[in-house]
Amino acid sequence: MTGDSPGVGTQRGPRPVPVSIFALLTLVYGVSLAVAGVLTLVDAEGARKNLAEGAVELGSAALALTVCFGALRVRRWAWVLFMSWAVFGLTLQLLRAFFFDDPVYWRLAMLTVAVFLLTPPEMQIAFGIRRPPHVRS
């Protein structure tokens, strides 16, 4: 069985520029969601649908800020958490685009850019997802 390679430990090099850009994107995304969530809750006036929507937005904001924090420290778990989130978010937006015709394009674009930022092998090496070519497992 060829499983996922384990992380390369705690020794990490300097944070690559795309990771900083990614962290900035998630920070902006997280803060905007937090603001939107708070505003939704404030305007909810007890309506159950709005309360739920606000809670989801605040939850997503917390997730984005957590990923941002992990990305700034170039942590493996942040990469894995983001990719899982991206699979969920992209699936949701694409289903909305194909079947319900109401995708949120800016979310789709942000997730797409972020996936491409974090996918190159050097980014995966930086996060400890894969080993550098000269390191034997």
Added chain:
Amino acid sequence: MSEAEPAAGIGATVSDLEILRAFEPVVRYTHGERFFPMDVEPYVEASSLWIYNPDELDEEVIPEGSLTADELVVPRDAAFGSLFYLRFVGPLGLNASARALGDVRKLAKEHDTSFHAGVGRLARGGLLPRLGDSLFSLSLIFRGNVPGATAAAAVLKYAAMQAQDERYVYHGRVVRQGGWTICQYWFFFAYNDWRSGFYGVNDHESDWEMISVYLYDDEDRLRPEWAAYASHDFHGADLRRRWDDRLDLELVGDHPVVHAGAGSHASYFKRGEYQAEVPIPLPPRVKGLAGSWSSFWRNTLGQGGAEVSTPRIPFIDFARGDGLTVGPGQEKEWTPNLVSEGTPWVSRYRGMWGLFARDPISGENAPGGPMYNRDGSPRPSWFDPLGFAELDQVPPPTRELEVLESQITQLEARNAELERLIPEAVAELQETGSRLSGMTGSAHLGAQHERGTQRLAEQVAHVNGLRVERADNEALLEGLTRRVERARSGRANQPHAHIRNPMEPVPVSQMRFNRAAELWAAMSISLLLVGIAALVIWAPTNVWAALILFVIAFVLGESVLRGTFVRTVNRIAVVLALVATIVLAAQFWKVAVIALLLGFAAFLVLQRIREIRA
């Protein structure tokens, strides 16, 4: 030539049978094996002869009980496209089939021949190979195949024959070719029950397997140098191991040890479980798309990893060697049967040795004989035993030095000639060059200059060719001289130097799947189908959307069990991001074009400003 003391061997003047007996193999079978090498003649006598006619029903030519090896080879007229085949097990009715299946279960209990696969083969492949496997199993309904109870009936029939006259037989021949003496040991089995008995690829009536031992003549003694075992998926030099290769070739005295695959009877050098992979047949367009995706993933996205070829269905060939052992000094000994082209059933019967199941990909059709393929064409392993293991290019050890030295002499002579030719060619080149420079400035010599230039180019190419040849020869001479020195000092080449694809069992570490993964592997495809059916029933309006969600969740769940979640989640994210890129490009192509133009313009302005300021 071997580093260790050469094997004692046998006197070169002994009979062929004695040569065969001196190097006959020790074959270790897997516990649960139900068919062992047998004599051809009782098999023929217990079979019936049939003819397949493309346009008519098959016809029984000689019924069971009347057929003999002599009758088998009587010339018979047959139309083009027809073929003869034997049937070890005749057509079975429902009652006979049920009885055979029941009796074989009893027999397995009595003789403790039940087989336990252990780690499931399905857990070793991903979702796609398992889907392929399901389709492969389904394809047996549409392809021709050996009926289910045939294996059971064959087990009972063979067991009865063994009970009457227990013998373990090989059909051996000795061939002399290219300075080698080759012992071929052909093993005939009444049935190949790899699919029905051991979760393998196919079942077919009768089976032929073969191993060879290659001997060389050394001062009136025949000494073994190579052993070659026929095995699925392996060809040429990969099939052979040198006699002194203690890593791969196990010996008991002068007898090579073979580990036979359960049911398939394929021969392996090492005991273990071998992963045989059957490619899933895909239409060329789909294969092309898969190749493009693989190239995009590896090269464009720089993700590396193994080349994604056609998805393959994993099958395991169990060569555990924990069952019966046959060979000199073992539980059971061989009964040899000397054969040659002069043996009538070898050369004069070109039909199949068991049921012709009409399987278009031939996996379930019985094989031809040792000398012929299924279609009656010559079998290379019989006609060209040296070429079969790519030994036609290897001189016997006692001739190696002579061959090497002769090559060195030839190369040295050629290099001496080149030493003379190169300065002559260079002198001619210089003459042409001088003549051309003398023409410069003389307008009336234009045509002559052009011809001279052309000649100069030809001479340059000639001189370069000679120099390259000399350099190549020198490099080759260096290698050959080193080899000669090694040969003179009795040091051998690396025993594995000729192997391109080593035949290795699956490492135990790669077979560690937990119970959950195995259970999941066994159930997953059925669950997927049930899930799709449930979606069609309960979510008919959004069936496609729900199906996509379901499949993604399914794949991710599978990856958690297989320990490949990180890799899988990244792959899915990239695929979704690519689809999203297309969606975004389709929706905002004008904006994208404008942004690109503006970006390009800004880049150019920055470049120019930098140039002005520099």
